[in-house]
Amino acid sequence: MSADLDAISPPGKLSAAHNLSDFDSGEPVLDDWLRRRALHNEASGASRTYVVCIGKTVVGYYTLAVGAVAHAEAPGRVRRNMPDPLPVMVIGRLAVDKSLQRRSIGKGLLRDAVLRTVQASEIAGIRAILVHAISEPAKRFYEGCGFIASPIDPLTVVLTVAEAKKILTETH
Numbered sequence: 001m002s003a004d005l006d007a008i009s010p011p012g013k014l015s016a017a018h019n020l021s022d023f024d025s026g027e028p029v030l031d032d033w034l035r036r037r038a039l040h041n042e043a044s045g046a047s048r049t050y051v052v053c054i055g056k057t058v059v060g061y062y063t064l065a066v067g068a069v070a071h072a073e074a075p076g077r078v079r080r081n082m083p084d085p086l087p088v089m090v091i092g093r094l095a096v097d098k099s100l101q102r103r104s105i106g107k108g109l110l111r112d113a114v115l116r117t118v119q120a121s122e123i124a125g126i127r128a129i130l131v132h133a134i135s136e137p138a139k140r141f142y143e144g145c146g147f148i149a150s151p152i153d154p155l156t157v158v159l160t161v162a163e164a165k166k167i168l169t170e171t172h
Helices: 028-036 038-044 105-121 136-144 161-170
Strands: 048-054 057-069 086-096 128-132 156-160
Touching (some): 028 038, 028 086, 038 048, 048 105, 057 105, 086 105, 156 161
Parallel strands (some): 086 128
Antiparallel strands (some): 048 057, 057 086
16 A cells, blocks of 8 residues: 555544554554454543544554553653652554555654643643553664663653653754
8 A cells, every 4th residue: 555645644533434454564463453442442431543544544543541650660760759650641552554664654643642642741640651662673663752761661661741842842
């Protein structure tokens, strides 16, 4: 499904009208979750899924859910002067169809997730954005975008909301 990047929609909330059947990120667990769980989680309020599409066909997505993380799992500058556990926004999943990978769509989705988290932090306490990366290459992607590793879990990365605001300001 090679496509002109101009044909890709801005991120929007997942709905039953979206075509999920053709999505193939190369990570079966991410593809299966999108097809089997995303709409259910949306309906139950467990997470919110945002998608980018060509027409109604999903070509990329990410999920957001609120959470908390114990002090021991957070890097020092994230936990400093904060309650235990720390309030966080979790990016549960982020994936792009194989045909469109390495074209900055993932970075665009991440930027949108960070922007939505910063907006949410204005109305509710959120100290940081947390990601449990699916693999080492995924972890490197997030680290390249400013996230730092957790001292406990080698595939967990964190970005404070304050750092996220700075990054958004610098790249806008």
